[in-house]
């Protein structure tokens with residue numbers, strides 16, 4: 090029996106969960122889903138219908154990405170555990186403030202009630218920049234990563250969102266004033282662990298053989 094993870098390849102929350110599982114060397118059953126066609130077995134264990142959803146060997150359901158990260162770190166005794174407390178304020182700011190602006194920058198027409206599309210987009214870009222500037226300072230002061238010269242839980246939890254932001258307008262991204270953040274993101278994108286977790290998987294169906302990812 091392996092832990093089961095319901096996941097969607099491009100979802101940044103699912104990405105951070107897969108990254109932690111991969112870094113912690115935990116073998117698991119991968120169930121790739123489509124957000125528009127969520128499997129009933131997933132909804133049965135987690136009716137809120139977001140990914141990632143992890144079902145542990147003991148049958149415990151963990152349906153918040155950060156909790157999946159913490160579960161993997163605790164289960165494996167990974168040294169990232171030491172960085173959890175200091176990471177939390179950063180992750181909180183990412184998941185609230187930055188994510189809010191990322192969504193508006195990426196899909197401004199979903200927020201018509203907040204103003205003209207171009208206005209919503211520009212304002213979100215500006216606001217997101219406040220967070221990116223803080224990251225830039227932290228990475229600069231700490232010589233490479235958010236908390237120190239070594240990656241922390243904050244780095245692994247946040248980079249998938251910065252990646253998504255960078256892809257909205259790649260020309261704008263490469264010419265922005267956050268060179269340290271760009272370098273930092275490139276380090277994560279260049280990691281073998283990242284290419285491993287981004288491998289394309291076929292959509293899960295109960296009829297197929299289980300896809301066990303062995304680390």
Ligand SMILES: N[C@@H](CCC(=O)N[C@@H](CS)C(=O)NCC(=O)O)C(=O)O
Nearest residue numbers: 100101102124139140141152153154
């Ligand atoms: N707070 C949740 C958020 C997860 C989340 O919102 N995932 C998105 C995909 S990136 C989702 O599943 N949305 C449901 C949908 O689009 O139907 C977590 O950290 O796991």
